[in-house]
Amino acid sequence: xxxxxxxxxxxxxxxxxxxxxxxxxxxxxxxxxxxxxxxxxxxxxxxxxxxxxxxxxxxxxxxxxxxxxxxxxxxxxxxxxxxxxxxxxxxxxxxxxxxxxxxxxxxxxxxxxxxxxxxxxxxxxxxxxxxxxxxxxxxxxxxxxxxxxxxxxxxxxxxxxxxxxxxxxxxxxxxxxxxxxxxxxxxxxxxxxxxxxxxxxxxxxxxxxxxxxx
Numbered sequence: 001x002x003x004x005x006x007x008x009x010x011x012x013x014x015x016x017x018x019x020x021x022x023x024x025x026x027x028x029x030x031x032x033x034x035x036x037x038x039x040x041x042x043x044x045x046x047x048x049x050x051x052x053x054x055x056x057x058x059x060x061x062x063x064x065x066x067x068x069x070x071x072x073x074x075x076x077x078x079x080x081x082x083x084x085x086x087x088x089x090x091x092x093x094x095x096x097x098x099x100x101x102x103x104x105x106x107x108x109x110x111x112x113x114x115x116x117x118x119x120x121x122x123x124x125x126x127x128x129x130x131x132x133x134x135x136x137x138x139x140x141x142x143x144x145x146x147x148x149x150x151x152x153x154x155x156x157x158x159x160x161x162x163x164x165x166x167x168x169x170x171x172x173x174x175x176x177x178x179x180x181x182x183x184x185x186x187x188x189x190x191x192x193x194x195x196x197x198x199x200x201x202x203x204x205x206x207x208x209x210x211x212x213x214x
Contacts, residue, residue: 069165070107077157083108086122086133086176093144097132100146102170105162106153110173117177125176 037043070078085101085108087094101108113122113131126133130142134149136156141148154160 069168071163071165073157073159074105074107074163077159078107081137081156081158083153083156084111084135085109086111086113086125086131086135087173088113088131091131094132097134097144097146097149100149103162104150104153104158105164106158107164107168107170109171111176112173113176115175115177117179118175121177 083101083106085094085097087098087110089112098110111118111121113119119129122131122133123129125135126140126142128142132144134141134152136152139152139156141152
C-alpha cells in the first residue's frame with residue numbers, strides 16, 4: 001500500500017468514526033450551526049455546513065431545552081429569534097396571547113409579573129407597564145395584537161403552521177425577576193423564618209387596579 005492509499009484509507013476511517021460519534025451524540029444533544037455563505041447570506045441549520053465554509057458557529061442544546069427536539073426550520077427560528085411572553089394574573093389579553101402562541105406552535109418562555117421586582121423588570125425591558133408584552137429577539141410588542149404578532153413571527157422565521165412535535169412540553173412560567181438564592185448561613189441557623197418574612201412582604205398579584213394596562 002503506497003503512502004497516498006494509506007492516507008486515503010486513514011481519512012475514510014476518521015470520517016466513519018466521526019459520523020458514528022455524531023449519530024450517537026444526536027440522541028442526547030441537538031446541534032445548531034450558523035455560518036455566512038459566499039453571497040453574504042446567514043444560514044442557521046441543524047445540518048453541518050459545506051466543507052468550503054471556513055467560519056462556523058455551533059451551539060448544543062441539551063435534551064432539557066425547548067429547542068432540543070424541534071424540526072430544523074423551527075429550531076433555527078427559536079435559536080436566532082427566541083420568544084418571551086410577559087404576563088400577569090387576572091389578565092384576559094395575557095391568557096389570549098398565551099393561547100395564540102401555543103395554538104400557532106410557537107416555542108416560548110413565559111415570564112410572570114406579580115411583585116414590585118417583577119414590575120420593575122418589566123419596565124426595564126419594555127419601558128412601559130402594558131401587558132401582555134411579547135419579545136421576539138430584540139423586538140418588543142406591547143399589548144395583544146395577534147395580527148401584528150403573527151407578522152412579526154413570520155418575519156422572524158417561524159413557520160406559518162404548527163410544527164411542534166406531539167410530545168413537546170412548554171416550560172413552566174417563571175418570575176420576571178426571580179428572587180436571588182439566600183446566602184449560605186455559616187452558623188447553621190434556620191433561614192425559613194427569613195424566607196417566610198420576605199414572602200409576606202411581597203405585594204399581592206398584579207391586576208388592572210395596580211397600575212398595569214391591558
